[in-house]
Amino acid sequence: MDKDVPIFHLFQTLENINxxxxxxxxxxxxxxxxxxxxxxxxxxxxxxxxxxxxTFANKLQISRALADTSCEPWVWAAISMLNKTRNRLAHNLTSSEVEADVAKFVLFIQNNQLMWPADILDVRNRDFFWAVFVVFKEIRSVVGVE
Known part of the structure; x- marks a missing residue:
């Protein structure tokens, strides 16, 4: 699969993860x-x-400084939400807060960007996958990879 095509790169990275x-x-x-x-x-x-x-947070802030208007404001907020979710996962033994963060993240993306119907994919956690894909694709489009 081609790393330069965002959907293929995501599939390649996430396939077979249960x-x-x-x-x-x-x-x-x-x-x-x-x-x-x-x-x-x-x-x-x-x-x-x-x-x-x-750090991830450093990369986010510098990226925003360099390309703030190249992305819609919701993209930067979504990336922050994903980072918060990852940090909560890394620093907590229970998953209920992580699951709530993921649900908020997915809802936030759905409210800000049209998403393809998740049911066309045969992957686990389809809604989360699509939400991440939408964000990933937006960042990659700033780099010039669509």
């Missing part, structure tokens, strides 16, 4: 990868971005 917590972590990494790509693309010397030990 654990929802692992899906959240992988989706977070995919979005972080897209933010890193955006930063590298917008930089005169990308090697310094790639060598920096930036």
């Amino acid at each position: 654990d929802f917590e692992l899906t959240i972590l992988k989706c977070h990494l995919l979005v972080e990868e897209a933010l890193t790509e955006l930063l590298a693309n917008k930089s005169e010397s990308p090697k310094y971005i790639l060598e920096a030990r930036l």
Whole structure:
């Protein structure tokens, strides 16, 4: 599958994952990868971005500084929500708050962006998958990959 085509990259990364917590972590990494790509693309010397030990939150803020108006405001809010969900997952033993965060994230995306019917996919956690895909695709479009 082609890494330059967002839907294929997501499928390749998420296929055969049966654990929802692992899906959240992988989706977070995919979005972080897209933010890193955006930063590298917008930089005169990308090697310094790639060598920096930036946190996800750092990458988000710098990406927004470089491309704020290239994305709708909801995209930046959605990325923050995904990061909050991942952080809650990483620092809590119970999953009820994580599940509530995921539901809020999916609803937020559905309220801000048209999503394809999730039932056309044969993957676990379809609504979450589509919500992440919509965000991932928006970031990748700023980089010039649609």
